[in-house]
Amino acid sequence: MSDPSNAFKALKNSRPPPPFELPLPESPDVITANMLKLNTLTPSPRMKFIMDKLVEHTHKFVNDTNLTTEEWMTAIQFLTRVGQKSTDIRQEFILLSDVMGISALVDALNNPTVGKGTESSVLGPFFTEDASEIGNGESIASEGKGEYMWVEGRVLNTAGQPIANATIDTWETDHFGLYDTQYKDRGAPDCRGRLKSGEDGSYAFRAVVPVSYPIPGDGPVGEILEGLGRHNMRPNHLHMMLEAPGYRKLTTALYPEGDTYLTSDVVFGVKKSLVVSLEEVKSEAEARAKGFPTGDSYKLLKRDFIMVSLEEAQKASGAAK
Amino acid sequence: MSDPSNAFKALKNSRPPPPFELPLPESPDVITANMLKLNTLTPSPRMKFIMDKLVEHTHKFVNDTNLTTEEWMTAIQFLTRVGQKSTDIRQEFILLSDVMGISALVDALNNPTVGKGTESSVLGPFFTEDASEIGNGESIASEGKGEYMWVEGRVLNTAGQPIANATIDTWETDHFGLYDTQYKDRGAPDCRGRLKSGEDGSYAFRAVVPVSYPIPGDGPVGEILEGLGRHNMRPNHLHMMLEAPGYRKLTTALYPEGDTYLTSDVVFGVKKSLVVSLEEVKSEAEARAKGFPTGDSYKLLKRDFIMVSLEEAQKASGAAK
Numbered sequence: 001m002s003d004p005s006n007a008f009k010a011l012k013n014s015r016p017p018p019p020f021e022l023p024l025p026e027s028p029d030v031i032t033a034n035m036l037k038l039n040t041l042t043p044s045p046r047m048k049f050i051m052d053k054l055v056e057h058t059h060k061f062v063n064d065t066n067l068t069t070e071e072w073m074t075a076i077q078f079l080t081r082v083g084q085k086s087t088d089i090r091q092e093f094i095l096l097s098d099v100m101g102i103s104a105l106v107d108a109l110n111n112p113t114v115g116k117g118t119e120s121s122v123l124g125p126f127f128t129e130d131a132s133e134i135g136n137g138e139s140i141a142s143e144g145k146g147e148y149m150w151v152e153g154r155v156l157n158t159a160g161q162p163i164a165n166a167t168i169d170t171w172e173t174d175h176f177g178l179y180d181t182q183y184k185d186r187g188a189p190d191c192r193g194r195l196k197s198g199e200d201g202s203y204a205f206r207a208v209v210p211v212s213y214p215i216p217g218d219g220p221v222g223e224i225l226e227g228l229g230r231h232n233m234r235p236n237h238l239h240m241m242l243e244a245p246g247y248r249k250l251t252t253a254l255y256p257e258g259d260t261y262l263t264s265d266v267v268f269g270v271k272k273s274l275v276v277s278l279e280e281v282k283s284e285a286e287a288r289a290k291g292f293p294t295g296d297s298y299k300l301l302k303r304d305f306i307m308v309s310l311e312e313a314q315k316a317s318g319a320a321k
Numbered sequence: 322m323s324d325p326s327n328a329f330k331a332l333k334n335s336r337p338p339p340p341f342e343l344p345l346p347e348s349p350d351v352i353t354a355n356m357l358k359l360n361t362l363t364p365s366p367r368m369k370f371i372m373d374k375l376v377e378h379t380h381k382f383v384n385d386t387n388l389t390t391e392e393w394m395t396a397i398q399f400l401t402r403v404g405q406k407s408t409d410i411r412q413e414f415i416l417l418s419d420v421m422g423i424s425a426l427v428d429a430l431n432n433p434t435v436g437k438g439t440e441s442s443v444l445g446p447f448f449t450e451d452a453s454e455i456g457n458g459e460s461i462a463s464e465g466k467g468e469y470m471w472v473e474g475r476v477l478n479t480a481g482q483p484i485a486n487a488t489i490d491t492w493e494t495d496h497f498g499l500y501d502t503q504y505k506d507r508g509a510p511d512c513r514g515r516l517k518s519g520e521d522g523s524y525a526f527r528a529v530v531p532v533s534y535p536i537p538g539d540g541p542v543g544e545i546l547e548g549l550g551r552h553n554m555r556p557n558h559l560h561m562m563l564e565a566p567g568y569r570k571l572t573t574a575l576y577p578e579g580d581t582y583l584t585s586d587v588v589f590g591v592k593k594s595l596v597v598s599l600e601e602v603k604s605e606a607e608a609r610a611k612g613f614p615t616g617d618s619y620k621l622l623k624r625d626f627i628m629v630s631l632e633e634a635q636k637a638s639g640a641a642k
Binding site for chain 1: 325329378381402422424499503506584
């Protein structure tokens with residue numbers, strides 16, 4: 001036990017001691033002041049700014065709460081488990097950020113409303129690249145996946161002019177509140193599809209009425225929601241993602257009104273402008289005409305999407321900074 | 322793909338929707354307000370208070386920095402890797418808390434100075450339970466582990482009266498800046514020991530002069546220190562942990578003055594009152610008398626420890642709240 005080459009030796013990094021003296025702490029506030037002074041060594045001005053704010057808020061949080069050593073250790077262990085629960089197909093830290101309202105806040109700040117442009121909503125973990133392309137009026141759902149729903153509308157620019165040939169991705173749960181990717185025997189993609197807007201910007205497809213569902217509760221995020229007395233449900237919704245050359249990509253979702261969890265979405269995805277009403281159409285003839293194979297009624301969802309040009313988005317983003 | 326029992330289905334938890342309506346967000350500040358309103362569901366008042374402060378500071382951090390989606394994703398991925406780097410024998414989240422000054426701040430708030438009581442310092446990851454018991458004046462280090470150091474002093478209460486039979490744990494690096502546990506072929510414990518104070522509170526032991534060393538740089542914490550332009554070194558120090566019935570456990574360390582990294586300890590462990598001076602004793606006769614087998618000099622570290630009674634600690638803690 002005397003050969004240092006046979007030891008788990010950490011390596012000294014390339015950084016010298018700071019070119020200034022830091023006072024040795026005689027009180028807690030000196031620790032914060034020293035940390036901020038050390039931040040002046042940060043080469044990137046943006047990173048320094050972010051670190052300053054991080055130190056300010058984390059240290060103030062500890063001070064404000066008079067956090068005990070036990071509470072701090074509980075938090076450390078909680079965050080460690082959040083990292084360790086994450087895998088290639090599950091991101092528990094995003095989920096934590098979601099239920100804390102942080103993801104929604106970042107989304108709101110980064111995608112400011114531009115004029116009449118349709119607002120964004122969270123992407124969520126269930127988007128896939130392999131959805132089938134469907135033609136106008138065709139179905140994204142196989143038969144027996146839920147209550148029939150007809151979705152139609154137009155893709156427009158902020159001046160109200162049609163955007164032709166926009167790519168529209170849409171995905172949703174079946175009547176069990178499950179996405180196709182959650183089935184262990186998922187075969188072909190289901191309850192998801194990709195289509196194009198027509199020359200007049202119009203689009204239409206058949207789908208099913210989506211169903212509310214819980215986010216994963218078997219990890220640390222599930223535990224903290226229980227501790228906070230909060231349910232873990234998302235209200236039912238239809239995901240929509242629109243892309244067209246020259247326009248800002250629009251990731252959004254539509255939330256049918258009336259869902260039990262509409263105003264308390266566990267991940268704060270709902271925005272007022274994205275709530276839609278479903279109209280009941282009771283007509284066997286209409287149902288057949290729309291292409292639904294059986295039944296004498298369906299729900300109708302009518303909704304236009306207004307895309308923001310890249311130029312408009314840049315201007316708005318500049319103004320927000 | 323239609324049997325929900327054959328799906329990765331998350332389970333709805335036991336919590337009902339909140340008994341109040343939340344306004345649907347039309348602007349970012351409504352997200353924060355809704356999150357705070359949801360916190361009123363928290364059964365534990367202490368947890369509600371902590372969550373309120375956490376929401377306040379995390380949301381304000383995002384607002385203050387106008388954090389971009391890319392920066393937020395970088396942070397998510399960083400925190401995930403911090404969790405995933407942690408194992409049974411390595412805690413990267415504690416390390417992150419350490420280099421951010423948060424551990425030192427929590428320690429300072431939880432262990433307020435009581436009168437003339439010796440101040441605390443960070444425990445660190447190198448304490449072990451298996452140190453050998455040594456008698457008064459014996460050595461904690463085997464021969465050849467570094468420059469000789471004689472440590473002596475008394476264990477006292479705040480009134481200056483001796484505390485007899487206090488248990489003293491002490492541990493340190495060898496001359497390579499390595500703890501015994503870092504050697505892959507660690508045999509018996511070395512550079513660590515446990516002893517008792519005498520009837521007059523006195524203690525003395527032989528050791529070696531400890532050496533500064535880097536904290537692990539091969540993980541996300543190492544990366545962020547590089548990004549911040551900060552070295553990853555701790556100044557040299559001798560750990561001391563004292564226990565005696567009726568007194569608050571004292572976890573501390575002594576920091577010899579003159580170390581290159583004394584005022585910029587990467588984990589903010591140094592406190593002014595814990596800096597000590599080592600006196601050079603040049604006398605072969607003295608060295609032999611102290612029990613050092615060879616050489617004609619050694620370093621002398623004289624230091625008393627003042628322990629705070631449980632009663633005093635409780636009073637101080639009550640006053641700090």
